[in-house]
Amino acid sequence: MPFQFSLPTTSAFSFSSSFTSESHPSLPLNASTHRGVVRDALKKYKRLPPSSQSPNLPSIISNLNAYIPYAFAIDAGLSGASQQGEEINVVLTSTPVIEWRPTISGNAVPGRETPRIKIQSLEYDLFFTLSTLGYAYTSLARASLHPLYVVSGAPMSTQERTTAITTATKHLLDAASVHDYLARRAEALSTAPPCADIAQSTARAMASLALAEATLLAVLKDDPYPAVVAQDRNENDREWMYKAPEIPKVRAHLFARLCLAAADHAAQASSLCQSVKGKGTSRLNDELLRYLEDFRKTSRAKACRFFGIDAELSGQTGSALGWLRCGLQELGIEPREAKKGLSLSRMKKDWSERREDKKVERGTNWGSDAGKLEETRVIEMLEAKWTKVNDTMLTQAIPPIAILLSSLPSGRDIHTIKPYHVPELPRDALESMRTAPDRVDDYGGDQPSSDDDERTVVGAFPGTSDNYRSESNRSYY
Numbered sequence: 001m002p003f004q005f006s007l008p009t010t011s012a013f014s015f016s017s018s019f020t021s022e023s024h025p026s027l028p029l030n031a032s033t034h035r036g037v038v039r040d041a042l043k044k045y046k047r048l049p050p051s052s053q054s055p056n057l058p059s060i061i062s063n064l065n066a067y068i069p070y071a072f073a074i075d076a077g078l079s080g081a082s083q084q085g086e087e088i089n090v091v092l093t094s095t096p097v098i099e100w101r102p103t104i105s106g107n108a109v110p111g112r113e114t115p116r117i118k119i120q121s122l123e124y125d126l127f128f129t130l131s132t133l134g135y136a137y138t139s140l141a142r143a144s145l146h147p148l149y150v151v152s153g154a155p156m157s158t159q160e161r162t163t164a165i166t167t168a169t170k171h172l173l174d175a176a177s178v179h180d181y182l183a184r185r186a187e188a189l190s191t192a193p194p195c196a197d198i199a200q201s202t203a204r205a206m207a208s209l210a211l212a213e214a215t216l217l218a219v220l221k222d223d224p225y226p227a228v229v230a231q232d233r234n235e236n237d238r239e240w241m242y243k244a245p246e247i248p249k250v251r252a253h254l255f256a257r258l259c260l261a262a263a264d265h266a267a268q269a270s271s272l273c274q275s276v277k278g279k280g281t282s283r284l285n286d287e288l289l290r291y292l293e294d295f296r297k298t299s300r301a302k303a304c305r306f307f308g309i310d311a312e313l314s315g316q317t318g319s320a321l322g323w324l325r326c327g328l329q330e331l332g333i334e335p336r337e338a339k340k341g342l343s344l345s346r347m348k349k350d351w352s353e354r355r356e357d358k359k360v361e362r363g364t365n366w367g368s369d370a371g372k373l374e375e376t377r378v379i380e381m382l383e384a385k386w387t388k389v390n391d392t393m394l395t396q397a398i399p400p401i402a403i404l405l406s407s408l409p410s411g412r413d414i415h416t417i418k419p420y421h422v423p424e425l426p427r428d429a430l431e432s433m434r435t436a437p438d439r440v441d442d443y444g445g446d447q448p449s450s451d452d453d454e455r456t457v458v459g460a461f462p463g464t465s466d467n468y469r470s471e472s473n474r475s476y477y
Contacts, residue, residue, distance in 0.1 A: 318396030
């Protein structure tokens with residue numbers, strides 16, 4: 001958690017080849033310049049190893065935020081609108097042809113990279129650009145949270161943990177604002193989107209997902225149990241020698257309702273994503289759909305755990321154990337006493353835990369289960385502790401799971417999505433573009449796409465690829 005998005009890549013494009021402005025002649029050139037910087041940044045980001053991509057995210061967000069005002073200025077000029085009190089006049093001279101590579105759409109050929117799609121509209125190019133900004137914000141939130149799950153280094157202090165979660169929450173809410181703006185903007189479109197990435201339902205789903213993840217982080221900030229479990233598994237932790245882990249009392253009932261609200265948002269996002277029907281790039285990929293369902297299950301399991309904590313604080317250990325079993329059922333995990341001896345599902349779970357730990361250490365593709373593994377560990381820790389107490393001291397009856405689940409209350413939201421403010425160019429920038437361009441706009445056409453650059457032959461010295469190509473047309477058998 002959060003979901004690991006791949007950032008889209010795009011082809012080169014010259015605004016001057018399709019747009020002209022009488023009021024601001026240099027506007028197309030400046031837009032092409034800033035778009036070229038974004039394209040190169042995305043291209044560089046994609047080529048980096050996954051563990052090295054996070055430090056480049058602030059630069060990508062900065063480049064996107066620098067380019068987006070120019071794209072909106074051209075969009076405003078096409079409709080005769082004004083910015084900063086200046087009327088902008090832009091005329092479409094030819095249909096633009098721009099390529100983008102989708103990242104969350106399905107693929108008609110499994111195992112191969114999703115093919116690029118051609119879009120012939122500035123509107124959909126703007127949609128891809130803003131979607132990329134939303135994905136970058138989510139990726140930055142993910143990078144902020146990564147140290148919380150690493151158990152090979154020194155444990156994070158409470159202050160460091162709070163700072164990381166607060167920072168990640170801000171980035172997720174920024175992402176939700178961007179996706180929500182796209183969803184509202186798409187309501188006015190009458191044409192079908194070229195792929196599922198920029199469909200109106202997808203934008204609405206991504207806004208709901210970001211809001212759900214931010215809501216769950218509000219719980220994580222004051223939830224001591226994941227940190228206790230991580231500290232127990234940390235080989236470098238020495239605090240246990242002189243100090244037992246502090247588990248403060250939590251506002252369990254409030255946290256449970258927040259978790260249910262997160263589950264509701266995730267369910268809404270899942271429903272919206274599944275409503276995108278079709279094949280190939282007309283539908284969303286299975287990895288995203290699976291994550292949404294896992295996130296919903298994890299959120300409901302957390303809610304059950306907090307109801308269990310609330311019951312245990314009231315001395316109702318039997319009901320507390322019942323709620324923990326509800327949580328395990330939501331996660332699809334069998335209770336330990338359900339099977340004696342070896343269990344195939346238990347062996348599979350243990351193997352998944354080791355694999356997830358390795359992903360966290362490498363910093364690649366971790367959290368793809370939406371926190372199911374972490375929540376399972378917390379619930380099993382509490383179940384073992386409370387079962388021992390109930391078996392030896394209280395001996396209370398454990399209520400049936402169905403009765404407890406039927407009493408779940410409604411969720412409660414803690415965050416609201418703030419409106420995304422369309423950025424405008426400052427007045428001095430607009431005035432400076434009233435002059436004729438000082439150079440030729442050569443950002444499009446002959447430049448290769450971000451994925452079409454020649455690859456060096458394995459074992460060859462860079463720049464000598466041509467020497468390894470056979471000039472003969474003969475075939476050898």
